[in-house]
Each structure stands twice: as C-alpha cells, then as structure tokens.
Amino acid sequence: MSTRKLTGSANNPQIRRRYRAEKRFKAYCIGAVSIAFAIIIAFFTDIISQGYTAFWQYQVQVTIDYNDRAERLGQFALDRDMREVASRGATRSIPRAIDRNPDLLGTTEERWVPVKAEIDQYLKHGRDILEAKHEEVAAAPELPDKLRKKVDALIDEGRIESAFNTRFFTTGDSKLPELAGIFSAAVGTLYVLGITLLCAFPIGVMSAIYLEEFAPDNKLTQTIEVNINNLAAVPSIIFGLLGLALFINFFGVPRSSALAGGLTLGLMTLPIIIISTRAALRAVPDPIRQGAFAMGCSRWQVVRDHVLPSSLPGILTGTIIGLAQAMGETAPLIIVGMIAYIPEAPSGVFEAATVLPAQVFTWASEPEQAYVEKTAAGIMVLLAVLLTLNATAVFLRRKFERRW
C-alpha cells in the first residue's frame, strides 16, 4: 500500500504538472537574473571599452626655445612644425615662466608635451584601423594628409610616444580635451560630501533616536514619520529647487559653491539617514532594552550603552549608502549652479565647484570626439569611488555586526 502511494508519480498527471510548473517558474527566474546580469556586463564593457584609452595619452618631444617672442605668446617657443602637433595648452605657462625667471631667455629645453586631441584620437583609434584595412573607414578619426605624414614621421623618429595619463587625475576641466582632467571635480565632490555628512549625519541620527526611543506615539509623531518617509521619495530635483530658494536666495550662500551643493544634498540625504537609522535601532531586540531598564538604566543610558553600540554598524551602513546616493546625484546640483566650468580645484567651500557626475555631464555634452573617452573615464572613476563606498559599508556591517 504505502509504496504505491509514494512512488509512481511519473504516471500521475497532477504530480507531473506540478513538476513542470516548478521547472517553468525556475526557468523564468533564471532568465530574469540572466537579463539583469547581461545588462550590467554590457554596460561595463561599453564604458570600459570607450574609456580605458583616456588613461593613456600620446606625447611629443619638443624643443622649447625661450626667445623674446615666446615671452608674449608661448606658442612661439615651438618651431612652426611642432605648433601643429603639440597641444596649445602645453606652452601656455612659458610667458609666466620667463617672467619669473628672466635668465631662461635665450636657452632651450627638451620636453615631452601632450599632442593635440585630434592627433591623439587619430593615433588611438584611426591609425591602426586605416593601416590594417588599407582603405578609408568612415568613423575612424582622420587627419589631413600633410599632418598625418608628419605624425607618422615623428613616430618613426621615436618623438611621439604613449604614456600613462597622470594629467587626467591632476588637472581640472579644460576646453582643450587633451588637458582635461577630473581633479577639480573630485575635490568638489569631497567638499560637497563632507558638508552633506556634517549636516545630515548628526541631525538624521538624533532625529531617528528621538523618534524611535523617546517620542510618544501620538498623532504628531505619526504625521512626522509619514512625512519623513514621503520626503525620501521626493525627486531629487525638488530638493535642488528647495536648496536654490532656501540656501542661495534666502541665506545668500554663494551660487555654485560646494556649500550650496552640500547643504542641498544634505537635505536630500537626511530622510535616508533617518529611515536607515530607525531601522537599525528597531533591529535591536527589545529584551536588551528591557534588561537594561530592569538594571536601573535611565532611557538615555539605555540608548547610549546598549542600543547605540548595537545599532552602530547599521547606522553607518545607512549613512554610507545615503552618501553614495548623494554622490551620484546631479539634478539638484545643476539647479544650484554646480554644473559650471571649473578648471581650477576650489580651495574652499565658498568657491565655485563642480562634482564628478556633473563633470561627466559636462563632458558628455561636448562635441569633440576626445571628450567621449573622457566621459567614459569619468564614469569609471565615479563608479570606482561608489563601489569603494559600498564595499566599505559591507565591510563595516560584517565587522561590527552583533549576533544575539
């Protein structure tokens, strides 16, 4: 009897149907995961394949001739041939150098300087394709024949070489793509996040502690709760408008400054920190509080000695996630003017600044082809920083998590 009951499912249509349904459902789920994964892979492949070239740059060896014409215009320090090849930006500082040190006049100097962006692009993307196919490729960057021959000759002489592009990490934005870097945007991001953290963390954590541990459960606190949850879902551009109206127009914070951006992002991050902190506090088991109260702790002592230490990893994780979100935010910063062209890194929070995602946005809207790889490289840097932040959050949670 019992064997007949438990076996023979292959013949039972109902059981067969159940198995099939289960397999089908599993297949759908695997399909969904695959799609998500494929999208991520495609995204990374695209960004990396477009952007990795930005980390290298072709340089040309030039002779700088400190003559009296170069004292007025740096370009004249190069001979006519090289002016076509070397970046215009490379000789900008020569008049000032002569001004500062007149002894340079009459001397010469060998120096490696970046090539012009279009030559860089040609060497990176055009030359190999053209040589391999021995025919015209429509999309490949091209140079006028005369210039191309000159560049080819310079390469044969060993006077044009590819090198790691340190400039990308040490300079700010530039109208010359070969000189543009993310340094000033990175500094701006640092200032903005610092201000965001300073204003959102204490206020957020204190509010959460009050609401979770001290506040009476009445109409008023319930209203506040609902509104905080709603605030977290408000589109970020609204926070930008609020920041513009409140900080810039009302309090007179300088437009485009890291302070304006940081305060605005602080507003945006505040509800995220409050919500995640409350979740972390709520995750502390109530018996711990009861035990502490029964030992004669006041409410503040319970919070300070038992609830906070236990919930700290959760609070920090939530804060980092909130900051990471703020860091990737562009819309509210456009409203407060942080999309500006910033060639020099800001030296204070009141100065005009820009941030990484805004820099990416700026580059993405430039027409020159050389900015395409800059855009992708900027995204890669942004992603690297975000991944680092999130990894830190995971690390903190793992390290300090307590088990009950």
Add this chain to the structure above:
Amino acid sequence: MYSEATTEPPETTESVTPMTGQPETSAPAQTAGTADKNVKVKAENVNLWYDKTQALHDLDLNIYENEVTALIGPSGCGKSSFLRCLNRMNDLIPSVRIQGQITLDGEDIYHPDVDVVQLRSNVGMVFQKPNPFPKSIYENIAYAPRLHGIVNGRRDLDELVEHSLKRAGLWREVSDRLQTPGTALSGGQQQRLCIARAIAVNPEVILMDEPASSLDPLATATIEELIDELKDRYTIAIVTHNLQQAARVAGYTAFFHMGEIVEFNDTDTLFTNPREQKTEDYITGRYG
C-alpha cells in the same frame, strides 16, 4: 515605541492615580501561619488597565522576606503584569494605568519622590528569555554596578563580578573566559548570567518572569537549585507555568485567574488542600 522618560518622578507618576483602596478591606484572603513572617512587598487594591481593558482587579498580595513566592495561573491571567508592577517596568508602556498601593518595606514605590532607578536597583528582574547584553561576560555583570557607582576601582569590580558569578553558580564554568561574549553561552548559562547580573547590584527583591520556560530540563533544575539557594539572601517572586516548579521552589503560591488572586497560601496547603474549587481545577489539570 516608548514614550515617557522613566527617571523623572513627575512624569512617571502621571499614570498613577492616588491610592483609592480602603485599607480595612485590604488583607482578606491571607492565611494563618504567616504572622511571624516579615512582609517585604505589600500590594493593596492594585488595579491595572491597558488602555480601557482592565487586566488586574483589586489585587492584594504579601510577598514575604527571604521566601520564594510563586505566581501561577493560566495565560493572560495577569501574573506577569502584576510582577512588572513591582519594579515599575509597566511605566515603559504608555497605555498602562495603575491604581492602588505597592510598598517595599512600607515605602510606597509609586510615590512621586521615588526614583525608578533606585527602585529597580533594589528590585531586580530576570526575564523569560535570557537577555544578556551583547557584551562580554565580565561587562554584563560589571555594567550596572559601575553605572550606579556601587564599586570603587578595578579590584572591587573584579571581586564583585567573581562574587556574583559564584553566587549564580556560573563561576566555575566561565572563570577562564570572562572576556568572551555573554551571548555565546548556552541558554541555561545565559539565564544564570542574567541572574548574576541582577544580584550584582545587591537587590533585596528579585522578580523572575518564567525564568526557566525556555530552558531544557537539566538547565531548569540548575536554575531551581539556584533559586533555592538565593532565597536565604533575597526575596523572590517567580511567575511560572510549571506547577511542579512552583511546588518545588516556592514557599508561598498565589493562584491568579482573570486578573484576580483566587487563592494565596503556603505552597503545600495550596497544592494539597486548596480552598477554592477553581484552584483545585487548575492544579489538577481540569482547567487552564
């Protein structure tokens, strides 16, 4: 969510109305044979409401010094609610309202001038589920004495920790790993750690809310032996669902039913010769 600060007498007393009971009717069902005993905790006309629902009705109960008093009764009969009145843990629940008088050595514990912190360091509590703090074994014990300034210096504290663990019968098992987390101990050990934690502040009364209900029989037996030893120094009130446990450890037993004390007597009499039919039904398993 908690709502009221518990350390400020003016706030905590809002939930307590002045005593309304008449003293002359307040010691009825007590039995003979207790006259020579010293009453440690005296509850008179205690009424308790959760919002509009009344959970305790005119309770009177004497808890005698250096005795174990068991509170038994079916679930939801108010034993735990009553126990939590004795160290004012109910203050933490905003919807609770308490009427009547509870005295510790003749002192009204709900008097506006009473500091709950002091009350709770005199009336310790052990919970149903072991709830050691997520700190080391040492810190679990040392925390409260340090907080209340009971000890001076590291040496005193070390001594107190050892003393408390010894009295809770845990010292032998943990003396070589005091810095390990208290939460890493077994359930029975955790519960004894909680008892050690409670006696570290040298209370006079220890309240136990089903202290062995989440433990296996062996750990339960250890806890029961411990309770028996502790009664020489402390007054103990224990809520239990385990009637045999009440019979084994308690000198006195109160049978609760529907928020009232049906019968209170010394344990032997209550279990062998109950006065009330309801009590008999309950202890013989016909009811509850």
